Amino acid sequence: DAKTTQPNSMESNEEEPVHLPCNHSTISGTDYIHWYRQLPSQGPEYVIHGLTSNVNNRMASLAIAEDRKSSTLILHRATLRDAAVYYCILRSWAGGTSYGKLTFGQGTILTVHP
């Protein structure tokens, strides 16, 4: 499986933007870039995913480098509730089915200061 590299931790102030980087230099052409986050004492939750183009949803934005070897998760205005571990995961697909296990790295611990 292609591997991702993330900083161990990052800090932000409330209501400021946060840019969480992820390196995935061995990504293959069919790997999707997924981001999940795990709030304290909860299971992970899906944040966003993309293949080549930048993506936006109500939670965050995903900026993907042109060579796809890196990506950045952008939280436009951090809140205290965004304090979590953020995981960048490459997800391979088997043919046309939706099978593709999630391989979690260590993630980035995001601390948000009031």
Place this chain on the structure above:
Amino acid sequence: SAVISQKPSRDICQRGTSLTIQCQVDSQVTMMFWYRQQPGQSLTLIATANQGSEATYESGFVIDKFPISRPNLTFSTLTVSNMSPEDSSIYLCSVEGDAGVYTQYFGPGTRLTVL
């Protein structure tokens, strides 16, 4: 989205005993996954469970230690057998979203402590 519940939410067990963890989903799903999260660590996939077939285990996990049942499309169990303190972890189940959704939904986890 899918809503997943797990029972028990936590338990404290003696070494040498077994614990069965239940995972219930509010909709029918083909694929269910069981993960382990050891203290301070990330999640590791234990096995994939499809209804009507044997579970597929990841390297380092064996059926004798972690037997899995998948009797229908909304339910699965994971048993942690002959427990030792090293099995103290959070065990989470997850399900694959609908086709085209490309996400997994996770349960809240079962926090297991083995004394």
